Amino acid sequence: MEVEIGGRVEIEMKIRGLMMDPVTQTPIVILKDVDGGTILPIWVGMYEANAIALEIEKVATPRPMTHDLIKTLLAGLETSVSKVVVNELKDDTFYAMIWLEKDGELITVDSRPSDALALALRTDCPIFVDEQVIRTSKATNSVSDKVTNDELKRWLESLNDEDLGRYKM
Secondary structure (H helix, E strand, C coil): CEEEECCEEEEEEEEEEEEECCCCCCEEEEEEECCCCCEEEEECCHHHHHHHHHHHCCCCCCCCCHHHHHHHHHHHCCEEEEEEEEEEEECCEEEEEEEEEECCEEEEEEECHHHHHHHHHHHCCCEEEEHHHHHHHHHCCECCCCCEHHHHHHHHHCCCCCCCHHHCC
8 A cells, every 4th residue: 555645655564574684694574565565674683673573473571671661651641653654764774753643643753663663563553664765775786795686685575484484474
C-alpha cells in the first residue's frame, strides 16, 4: 500500500524476518512491501536485534525492556503510535520517525529505525518506508566492503522460510 504525504510517497512494509548478514555477521531486519516484492534490508545492532527478536517470538521478560517501557509510558500519557516511517538514508545510515497521536494532535519523534521497528511491533502500528529511501538504497554502490547490491538482492530474493531461521514471520 502506498500513501502520499506532502508530495512524498510512503510504502507500507512488514517485518519479514531477522537474520545475520553472512559476510559481516551483523543482524539484518528484512522489510518487505505488503503489496509486492520490494525488500529492504536494514542492518541493526545486536541489542536492537534482540529487542526485535523478543517481540517477534513473543518472549516475556521478567522486567520491562526499554521498548515495553516506552509503550507503557505512552499508554499512561494517553498517546498512541500512529505509524513509524523509515524516512531517510544518508551516508549508509537509515533514519526513522515515530508518529504519535495525542488528543488529535500528531507529534513526530526522531528515532533509529531499529527502535522505531521494535516499538511498532509492540504497538501493532503500521511500518512505512519513504519511496526515496528504497530508491537510494537500490542506488547505493555497495552495502558492505565485500557484497554488492546486486549480489545482496539475488541473495535476499532467493531466501526461503528456512533461511530466515527461527525469526521468520
